[in-house]
Amino acid sequence: MIAAERLRSAVSVDVGGALNLVGAVIKYLSLAFLFPTALALGYGEPAWLFLAGGAAAAAGGWGLERLTEGKERIGPREAFLVVALVWALAALVVAVPYVLADEPQLGPLDAYFEAMSGMTTTGASVLTDIEGLDRSLAMWRQFSQWLGGMGIIVLAVAILPRLRIGGRQLLESELPGPDVEKLSATIRQTARQLWILYIGLTAAAALVLALLGWTGADPRMNLYEAVAHAFSTLPTGGFSTRARSIEAFGPATQWAIAFFMVVAGVNFAFMYRALRRPGKLVRDEELRVYLIVLTLAAAVLVAALAGRGIYEGEGAVRHAVFQVVSIMTTTGFASADFNQWPIFAGMLLVALMFIGGSAGSTAGGIKVVRVLIVGRLLKRELDQTVHREAVIPVRFNQVAVDERTVRNVLAFVLLYVVVFVLGVLGLVVSEAVNTVRADLTWPEAVSAAAATLGNVGPGLGFLGPMGSYDSFAASSKAIMIALMWMGRLELIPVAVLLTRSYWRS
């Protein structure tokens, strides 16, 4: 008892306060289970899985909240712990229906993997027969991506009254990208704007896809598929109800989804402001670079595909654009099995995984703005090597970026590379020790780490777009769960928890 008391006084983080908020978020997450429940009832499929999941979330959250009652102060320190814990626990709750369902494809670890892949909008799947799932369970997979896409904590900040104070730190920890642009207005208003735009775009995507089905432009599209795929397009998730992903649909659907993926990879806060002043769009450097990289990569891929006669005409353009957009925005849909393409295409796509979408979008990866800032920093450093006295600021959108932000961006990129390398090594060692997949090749290991850390989904080889992560050893799956989790939170909130100075006063 005395030891525990001493420990509590030595720790400078209000763990109770953090847990209290985590409990509240998990409690409200139970409401999300109503959607698949209704769907299961409608289709005459077992609904108790979702009710049980919802009950577990409500009870667990409520219990945690009661245990830590009276502690509700959330400072900057507590925010990191809240964000890290919420994502780990939310995936746990989401996994409950998978475990309860009589689904031989999903053991407990697999279920957690699938849930984490969903919540973090990765899109990596351990399922080998996706179409064998119940419709309600398949829709729950899609819905988990939609919940995670814009962020559960952003949603909590928008809704929970108690987060009117202290929410900024939470939001900054969860929203992807460096805080180059300070969020305007109140934090609550920002969170609401983000979610309104997110809901609006999802509705638009569902409507467009459904219309394609109704008008006969794509006879394989129906309302169920339209909603399911809108749910995984806007969060740049990548789960599909089909084993062949978007290849199962026609060209019209593929073009529509490609368009919405591009939109989902743009900074949402920025998009909201641009709704009123569209002129801003053109001048934003991140958006410009994002579109230029997409265009260039697609052009190179079109040339490679058409040059080798793999596809012709519109097909070459469509498949190249779709894959480039899907991988760079870290969605992970596929309109074709890019593993059948030349090795060069695979490398290009893996390289795009590292860039990712824009800051403040639902995409993962390093983010375009960070790559841009690092590029400019390199140029600045080389310029200063010659002109030693010169003080040259790094500029972004014509504004000098604060040196501290620049340093932060650099540290993030270094950390990203370090975690990626550790992930690759971890996977190789884990497979070599377990001999489950002793034939794991380096491209597979590299792409698996890049695809999970970047929240992309498919990789090269057996874990390709039409493949599955199922045959990995249990320890490898655990490593990749951690990578997806860290990738979604952008490393810092997790890495901070590992420093001594975080816990000491």
Add this chain to the structure above:
Amino acid sequence: MVTAARIRRELQLRPLGVNVGSVLNLVAAVVKYLGLAFLFPLAIALGYGEPFWPFLAAGAISAGVGWSVERLTQGKERIGIREGFLVVALTWLVVPAFGCLPFLFAAEPQLDNPVDAYFEAVSGFTATGATVLTDIEALDHSLAMWRQFTQWLGGMGIIVLAVAVLPRLRVGGRQLLESELAGPQEVEHLSITIRETARRLWVLYVGLTVLAIAVLTVFGWTGLDPAMSFYEAAAHAFSTLSIGGFSTQEDSMAAFGAATHWAVIVFIVLAGINFLRLYVALVQRRAFAVARDEEFRLYLGFIAIGSALVLVELLAGGFFAGEEAVRNAIFQAVSIMTTTGFVTADYTEWSALAGMTLLLLMFIGASAGSTGGSIKVVRHLLMFRIIRRELEQTVHREAVVPVRLSGRTVDERALRGLVTFIVLYIGLFALGAVGLVIDARRADTEIAAFEAIGAAAACLGNVGPAFGFAGPFGTYEPFSNLSTGILTGLMWLGRVEIIPVAVLLTRSYWRG
């Protein structure tokens, strides 16, 4: 014609910010004096009764070309900051071009392709140790010794030698030295003159080489290692102290006995220490100067951890037992980590994990200011501290926390330069590996991704042997000409530590 005229007009309108004439003048001077280096293999060729004219011709051409270019650019001798980068970048390209002449003149069938001969020379001068030879022992004694000698010349740096010897570099030498010396020099606060620094480096280098020759020769005479002769002792001392890795033997160090292995380990470890610190410790008898150095401690730590990991994998895989296991583990870990590239066993036959451990060690490198290549221990140390500082500041937003090294605050600019280097290093490595894979597809060479990664890492880090066919007892010969060119470029970039070349690609470098 139009373009040429336009370029000239452009040049006249906007004078270059770099004095190319004086750069060429200095490079030519270095090439001129390089002519003297050919006297050493020439003497050996005479002694063994082998054809000596390849060395004579190469020496004459070097001296002649160097002298004429020096005359052409006479009067231009100012070397400033900008010129320093170009001198370093050019010297390391031009010197191997003359250094490979004996390979071509000797009509050595293994090196009749100029691309291959140039690769071998670059690998020599950059102290990499990667070879395109398939039968090293078929070389003449003199030619084999020239290979070893190029490593020794390049190890401590031709330009460092020039600064120590040439009187004209009394001014402007600092920039050159900083550009050529391995490791982030801004971190060091040199309290002595630049000439004295260069002199100390070479005195220690020569001293240690002589000591290594003596020790190895004694092993041969006393019968401790019957395979070791005076010739072999000199040849291997040259490539040990320079952290090079060339050998006169097809089986590299496996051709020698256990005593030689242990001795070479000791000398490699010594050569991987910062020479300026080592000078203070050995010559000025102030050992604590080294012992207290954080980089030195981490260097030893990395060696211990790397050796232990390899040892565990060797014992677990049942490849060796007892002293043999310990010796082989330490030798390979030390040789690969310091970027030497000697081997006592074919590690590609070991487990995949052992291979991966060695690949990782390639990225660590030796200490700054040593003759080793790669990223260097001090950069790893500072990178770790930069990330930790950033994380601490995420929590304590107001705090201003300096990054310290051995009790001293490191300048923010040096830190940024360091991160720039690491980012460029990783980028080049990735580009190199991807380039090799794509070119292998084009040229229809069988290469696994791991082998391509290994070859790119081994060349950029100036290590030498990689994996697969380019493994320890293998050769880089199967690579296509384009791939060989890519690898040559990586060795060059790795030796000059990227920045002097990267700077040349910026517009602000060339503008006045």
